Amino acid sequence: MPMTTTPAEPVTPAGPTVPGEPAAVAEPRRRRRAAAGWVLLPAVAVLLVFFFYPLATIVWSSFTEPTVGLANYTALFTDGVSVTVLLRTLRTALIVALVALVVAYPYAYAMTRVSRRTRAVLTVLVLLPFWTSVMARNFAWYLLEQRDGLIDRFFSLFGIDGVVLLGSVTGVTVAMVQVMLPFMVLPLYSNLSSIDLRLMDAATSLGASRPKAFARVYLPLSLPGVVSGFSLVFIVTLGFFVTPALLGTPQQSLVSQVIETRVGDLLDFPGAGAMGSVLLAVTLVVLFAVSRIAKPTAALNQAVDRA
Amino acid sequence: MRPSTAPTSTSHGIRISGVSKVFPGLPRPAVDDVTLDVAPGEFMTFLGPSGSGKTTTLSMIAGFTPLTAGSICVDGEDISRLKPHKRDLGVVFQQYALFPHLTVTKNVAFPLQQRAVPRADVEARVRAALELVGLADFADRLPRQLSGGQQQRVALARAVVYQPRALLMDEPLGALDKKLRDQLRREIARMHRELGMTFLFVTHDQEEALTLSDRIAVFNNGRVEQVGTPNELYERPSTLFVAQFLGESNVFADDGAEVVVVRPERLELHAEPGAVPDGCRHRKAVITDIVYVGNHHRIGLRFADGTEGSVMRLAGTALPAAPGESVVASWSPRHQAAVPRPAATWGV
Ligand SMILES: Nc1ncnc2c1ncn2[C@@H]1O[C@H](COP(=O)(O)OP(=O)(O)OP(=O)(O)O)[C@@H](O)[C@H]1O
Numbered sequence: 335m336p337m338t339t340t341p342a343e344p345v346t347p348a349g350p351t352v353p354g355e356p357a358a359v360a361e362p363r364r365r366r367r368a369a370a371g372w373v374l375l376p377a378v379a380v381l382l383v384f385f386f387y388p389l390a391t392i393v394w395s396s397f398t399e400p401t402v403g404l405a406n407y408t409a410l411f412t413d414g415v416s417v418t419v420l421l422r423t424l425r426t427a428l429i430v431a432l433v434a435l436v437v438a439y440p441y442a443y444a445m446t447r448v449s450r451r452t453r454a455v456l457t458v459l460v461l462l463p464f465w466t467s468v469m470a471r472n473f474a475w476y477l478l479e480q481r482d483g484l485i486d487r488f489f490s491l492f493g494i495d496g497v498v499l500l501g502s503v504t505g506v507t508v509a510m511v512q513v514m515l516p517f518m519v520l521p522l523y524s525n526l527s528s529i530d531l532r533l534m535d536a537a538t539s540l541g542a543s544r545p546k547a548f549a550r551v552y553l554p555l556s557l558p559g560v561v562s563g564f565s566l567v568f569i570v571t572l573g574f575f576v577t578p579a580l581l582g583t584p585q586q587s588l589v590s591q592v593i594e595t596r597v598g599d600l601l602d603f604p605g606a607g608a609m610g611s612v613l614l615a616v617t618l619v620v621l622f623a624v625s626r627i628a629k630p631t632a633a634l635n636q637a638v639d640r641a
Numbered sequence: 642m643r644p645s646t647a648p649t650s651t652s653h654g655i656r657i658s659g660v661s662k663v664f665p666g667l668p669r670p671a672v673d674d675v676t677l678d679v680a681p682g683e684f685m686t687f688l689g690p691s692g693s694g695k696t697t698t699l700s701m702i703a704g705f706t707p708l709t710a711g712s713i714c715v716d717g718e719d720i721s722r723l724k725p726h727k728r729d730l731g732v733v734f735q736q737y738a739l740f741p742h743l744t745v746t747k748n749v750a751f752p753l754q755q756r757a758v759p760r761a762d763v764e765a766r767v768r769a770a771l772e773l774v775g776l777a778d779f780a781d782r783l784p785r786q787l788s789g790g791q792q793q794r795v796a797l798a799r800a801v802v803y804q805p806r807a808l809l810m811d812e813p814l815g816a817l818d819k820k821l822r823d824q825l826r827r828e829i830a831r832m833h834r835e836l837g838m839t840f841l842f843v844t845h846d847q848e849e850a851l852t853l854s855d856r857i858a859v860f861n862n863g864r865v866e867q868v869g870t871p872n873e874l875y876e877r878p879s880t881l882f883v884a885q886f887l888g889e890s891n892v893f894a895d896d897g898a899e900v901v902v903v904r905p906e907r908l909e910l911h912a913e914p915g916a917v918p919d920g921c922r923h924r925k926a927v928i929t930d931i932v933y934v935g936n937h938h939r940i941g942l943r944f945a946d947g948t949e950g951s952v953m954r955l956a957g958t959a960l961p962a963a964p965g966e967s968v969v970a971s972w973s974p975r976h977q978a979a980v981p982r983p984a985a986t987w988g989v
């Protein structure tokens with residue numbers, strides 16, 4: 335997935351005067367890129383057969399079944415529920431990505447400033463969710479968020495009663511932020527660690543206070559990492575099923591739950607396909623926007639050149 | 642040529658008094674009670690081996706590193722507790738430290754924007770600064786589209802465009818190859834003449850120090866061994882370390898707690914003791930080798946007590962002897978510098 339690689343390039347577009355590389359250097363590079371293409375072939379084949387073919391079938395059937403046309407889509411926008419669910423899903427994904435960003439940015443920054451040993455500990459902490467099953471993690475949140483759970487009891491200590499996050503979008507959001515954190519921290523860390531901290535000294539020597547130096551120098555240089563992490567979390571959250579199914583309620587369900595209901599209970603494949611297609615369209619729009627800003631392909635090319 | 646809008650600054654002096662820096666966990670201070678006076682408009686160089694505390698001292702002046710003890714004053718105002726952005730000093734780093742996401746123009750405009758200089762003035766002053774370093778045609782490039790030498794020029798322009806009270810440079814030529822280094826060195830000398838600004842320059846390259854500086858402070862083990870003009874340091878070193886760090890020297894044991902330092906150009910060679918002029922001191926030696934370097938010969942010597950030394954002879958003059966032959970080396974006491982004999986480590 336291109337989103338996990340952080341482009342080392344700053345976001346500024348290259349000027350018109352990029353010096354052309356000498357042919358002698360460019361030639362072997364091109365050959366190495368071509369070679370990389372062949373190595374990718376098996377992966378591309380697997381994707382074509384097991385991912386794009388079923389995907390195409392779903393999209394196709396959403397336009398052709400039961401009758402050819404946009405019936406499934408007009409139904410989607412007129413059934414009174416689907417649009418609400420879609421918007422709720424988009425809003426939840428946006429909030430999860432935003433909250434994850436706010437939590438992850440200082441964390442990733444801290445990772446660039448601590449000793450090697452502390453950094454190893456911080457990395458393990460962030461990766462921990464990858465090594466525990468999704469179900470186990472969600473049940474842990476279930477226990478925390480339920481009535482009389484740890485969170486409820488904690489707030490009761492301060493006289494705030496009835497903080498039961500279970501069954502609310504807030505509860506789902508909190509849990510999803512935790513699950514999504516690695517997808518935000520890792521691209522951010524890889525970007526932040528490539529920023530030369532002497533630039534901050536330079537900026538302060540030139541008359542910028544620390545906050546100004548951060549805003550004018552550090553923040554712009556970290557944007558590619560922010561964009562990568564944000565879009566990754568946003569997209570993955572869009573399709574999230576387990577957390578909202580377990581911690582949310584049917585009244586506040588998100589897209590993936592509705593799709594599951596349609597397929598599993600109502601056997602409405604084309605309707606589910608239409609909903610999935612809309613989700614896919616949103617994802618593609620986000621990916622396209624990101625590729626304009628963060629140039630993931632540039633990072634890929636650099637990786638090939640360095641190899 | 643000086644652009645009409647080039648910054649003209651009144652010059653400022655820097656006084657460093659009793660400054661020390663202790664890093665926790667290090668056995669001795671990185672900077673140990675350094676006292677120095679930099680005159681307004683002076684080109685002062687910190688010269689010393691790796692780890693001698695030059696960067697740490699400069700960094701304390703710039704405000705990046707807090708002082709353990711002492712004070713730093715600019716024009717009598719104590720700046721040692723000020724944040725870096727309040728000190729109004731220019732800093733040039735070895736690795737350029739240009740902002741990679743900003744064009745050359747925006748890099749140079751950065752300090753002016755921090756000072757809320759009106760937009761029209763910003764444009765004129767950025768152009769003047771870029772002309773000063775010969776980069777007016779590169780205004781719209783990004784740093785990565787420039788060579789190392791060009792990047793360092795942009796860094797220089799950025800560090801002087803707001804007419805700081807002094808310009809601090811930490812090995813600004815260190816990342817460049819020889820030819821560029823010589824070229825940029827001449828440009829820095831020219832900038833100093835044109836701007837009249839106080840320059841503080843850090844290097845471990847004695848040639849840079851000798852050619853650029855009004856005065857040099859020689860650092861060793863966190864202390865300043867000697868401060869003086871290049872000529873004073875060369876002709877009148879006050880410690881053996883200075884004598885040996887700057888140029889070559891012959892070191893002779895003398896009476897008491899001192900040793901005598903004589904520069905290779907000051908030694909005369911004779912076939913026998915009888916030829917030594919009246920009033921001159923002398924030592925017996927054997928010629929070890931003769932090397933032709935540039936426009937002179939370097940004649941290697943081993944003295945009777947086993948120490949090594951050398952003599953310089955202008956190429957074209959007849960050589961007095963060949964390798965393996967015994968000679969007598971003499972010098973006038975006027976040309977010797979007596980320095981304290983260092984503890985034990987030096988076996989003269
Ligand atoms: N941030 C720091 N933490 C701990 N020790 C440091 C730090 N900065 C410098 N030192 C130590 O202080 C001493 C002086 O270092 P400094 O960088 O000032 O030397 P220098 O003269 O600039 O050397 P060089 O020519 O190699 O740049 C060294 O022993 C160095 O290891």
Ligand SMILES: [Mg+2]
Nearest residue numbers: 695696697811
């Ligand atoms: Mg240094």
